[in-house]
Amino acid sequence: QKSRITPEALRRLQGYDFPGNIRELETLVERAIVQSSCGLDLTEELFWQNQPKKQLFRLNLLNAYPKFRHFLRSPWWPDRINYGFTFAFFAFIVAVLCLGPQTRNENFVLNFFWAWWWPLVLLLFPFVGRLWCAVCPFMIYGEIAQKLSLWLWPRQLKKWPRREAEKWGGWFLFGLFALIFLWEELWNLENTAYLSACLLLLITAGAVIFSTIFERRFWCRYLCPIGGMNGLFAKLSMTELRAEQGTCSAECKTYHCYKGGPAEGEGLETNGCPLYSHPAQLEDNRDCVLCMTCLKACPHRSVQVNLRPPAIELWTTNMERNYEVALLFLLFGGIFLHRLPELNNWLGLNVDLTNFWLHLGFSVGALLVPVVVSLIAYGAMQFVYKIKAALENKFVASPPSFVKLAYGYLPLVLGGSLAHYLHLGLGEAGRILPVTWATFGLNGEGLPIWVLHPATIAFLQATTLVFSLLLTVVLTQKIARKSMRSLLGQHLAAIILTASMWWIIIK
Incomplete structure (x- = not known):
C-alpha cells in the first residue's frame, strides 16, 4: 500500500x-x-x-551537567520510579480515600492531594513544564492495561485518528474539565474523600480504555484534562526539550526516537515517543511529557534539554488554537468558581448555595466571568480602532486576534490558581502528621505542625497576584508587538480581573 x-x-x-x-x-x-x-x-x-531557528539564550543542561544526562538516560527515569513506587502508591492512596475518614482534617491523602499536590504542581510549571506527565499514575495504569490486553488478546492496536483528534480532542478535554469543575464545586470534592477517589479513578479509566484501543499514549496527547492543563501551562516553562534539526536531518536514518527500534550506537532500545512527537519538530512544550524516550534512543546526541527565557515560545513559535484558549479561560474561571461564597458575598447577590439549581447556575456564571470581561475589553479595543480609522481616514493597524492575545493572560491564570491554593499549601499542608495519625484512628495532638500566619499567607497571595499581573502585561506586549496604548483595553481587563481575585482570595 x-x-x-x-x-x-x-x-x-x-x-x-x-x-x-x-x-x-x-x-x-x-x-x-x-x-x-x-x-x-x-x-x-x-x-x-x-x-534556521533562533537559539538565543539557550543553555543545554545535558552538556553542562553530564551526570544529569546519565540520570535521564538511566532506567530510573521514569520507569523505576513509575513501576517501583508510583504504581503501588497510587493504589494505596485510592484505597485510603475510599476506606478512610472522609474529611480533609482526618484523611492524610485528601490533605496531600489538595494541600500538597495542587500548590506544588502549579509552582513547578514555570520551571519544568509538563514533567508531572512523565510520572503520572493515570498513564502508568494505561500502559499496564495496554500490555496486559495485548498479552491476553494479541492484536494490532489502532492507529491514531489524527485529523479527528486534532479537531475535536481539545474540545473533549475542555468539556470534561468543565464537568469536573462543576462536580468539584457542587459535591464538595475538596472535603469528600471517596468522591476525590472517584475523580482519580475516572481519569485513570479514560487512560486505560483508550490505551487498549489505540497505540502509545493517545489519551495523554489529546483527551486527558490534566494533560491539557499541563500542556498549556508548560508553555510558560523556562526549560524545554528540543533536538538539533540539522543533526537529525543529516545523520539520522532510523528515527528510533519517533518510531522506536533496537539499540544503535549510543542509543538504547525504545518503543519510540509515546506522544508521537519528534524532538526536532517541537515548536512548543505542549506535546512533550519529558519522558526522555528520545534522549535514550538517540545515538547522535542531538536531543537537548535547554534552559531558556520563560514563555519565549508564546511570542515566537506558538500556534494559536481555539480550544486551547477556551481551556485557558475555563481554568481562569475555575479560580472564581473555587471562591464562590466569597464572590457571592462580594457582589451582594445572596444566592442560596444550598439550592442545587441556583448553585449550578451561579457556578456556570462564575466560570464565565473572565471570558466575558476579556471579550468586552477586546470589543472596546476594536471599537476604538474603527473610530480612529474613520476619523483619521487612513489605514490604522488593527489589534491582533482575540485568540492570539488571550495567551497573554496565561501568567495571570497560573498565578491566580496558585494564590487560591496557597491557603491550603501554607495553612493546611503542614498539618500532615496529625492528620495522618487521625486517618488511622490515633491521637496526633502532640505532633508538630508547620503553618504560616494568615497575614503572611495573604501577603504571599498578594505578591503572587501582583507579580502575575506584571508578567501578563509584559507577555501581552511581547505577543502583540503593539504599543501599550493600543492594548490598553486588555491591560485594564487584566487589572480588573486581578483586583477581583484579590478581593475574593485575600479579603
Missing part, C-alpha cells in the same frame, strides 16, 4: 519556499517515508524543513 500525504502535510509543504528546489522536496518525502510505517498517511509531523 502506497503512502499518502495528508492535507495538513501538503499545506505545510506548500508553505515552504524550497531553496534546494526539487532535490530538497525529494529528500523531504524520502525522509518522511522512512520515518513512517509502510502504508501509513504521511502526516505533517514527518515533514521538517531545514529552516
Whole structure:
C-alpha cells in the first residue's frame, strides 16, 4: 500500500519556499517515508524543513551537567520510579480515600492531594513544564492495561485518528474539565474523600480504555484534562526539550526516537515517543511529557534539554488554537468558581448555595466571568480602532486576534490558581502528621505542625497576584508587538480581573 500525504502535510509543504528546489522536496518525502510505517498517511509531523531557528539564550543542561544526562538516560527515569513506587502508591492512596475518614482534617491523602499536590504542581510549571506527565499514575495504569490486553488478546492496536483528534480532542478535554469543575464545586470534592477517589479513578479509566484501543499514549496527547492543563501551562516553562534539526536531518536514518527500534550506537532500545512527537519538530512544550524516550534512543546526541527565557515560545513559535484558549479561560474561571461564597458575598447577590439549581447556575456564571470581561475589553479595543480609522481616514493597524492575545493572560491564570491554593499549601499542608495519625484512628495532638500566619499567607497571595499581573502585561506586549496604548483595553481587563481575585482570595 502506497503512502499518502495528508492535507495538513501538503499545506505545510506548500508553505515552504524550497531553496534546494526539487532535490530538497525529494529528500523531504524520502525522509518522511522512512520515518513512517509502510502504508501509513504521511502526516505533517514527518515533514521538517531545514529552516534556521533562533537559539538565543539557550543553555543545554545535558552538556553542562553530564551526570544529569546519565540520570535521564538511566532506567530510573521514569520507569523505576513509575513501576517501583508510583504504581503501588497510587493504589494505596485510592484505597485510603475510599476506606478512610472522609474529611480533609482526618484523611492524610485528601490533605496531600489538595494541600500538597495542587500548590506544588502549579509552582513547578514555570520551571519544568509538563514533567508531572512523565510520572503520572493515570498513564502508568494505561500502559499496564495496554500490555496486559495485548498479552491476553494479541492484536494490532489502532492507529491514531489524527485529523479527528486534532479537531475535536481539545474540545473533549475542555468539556470534561468543565464537568469536573462543576462536580468539584457542587459535591464538595475538596472535603469528600471517596468522591476525590472517584475523580482519580475516572481519569485513570479514560487512560486505560483508550490505551487498549489505540497505540502509545493517545489519551495523554489529546483527551486527558490534566494533560491539557499541563500542556498549556508548560508553555510558560523556562526549560524545554528540543533536538538539533540539522543533526537529525543529516545523520539520522532510523528515527528510533519517533518510531522506536533496537539499540544503535549510543542509543538504547525504545518503543519510540509515546506522544508521537519528534524532538526536532517541537515548536512548543505542549506535546512533550519529558519522558526522555528520545534522549535514550538517540545515538547522535542531538536531543537537548535547554534552559531558556520563560514563555519565549508564546511570542515566537506558538500556534494559536481555539480550544486551547477556551481551556485557558475555563481554568481562569475555575479560580472564581473555587471562591464562590466569597464572590457571592462580594457582589451582594445572596444566592442560596444550598439550592442545587441556583448553585449550578451561579457556578456556570462564575466560570464565565473572565471570558466575558476579556471579550468586552477586546470589543472596546476594536471599537476604538474603527473610530480612529474613520476619523483619521487612513489605514490604522488593527489589534491582533482575540485568540492570539488571550495567551497573554496565561501568567495571570497560573498565578491566580496558585494564590487560591496557597491557603491550603501554607495553612493546611503542614498539618500532615496529625492528620495522618487521625486517618488511622490515633491521637496526633502532640505532633508538630508547620503553618504560616494568615497575614503572611495573604501577603504571599498578594505578591503572587501582583507579580502575575506584571508578567501578563509584559507577555501581552511581547505577543502583540503593539504599543501599550493600543492594548490598553486588555491591560485594564487584566487589572480588573486581578483586583477581583484579590478581593475574593485575600479579603
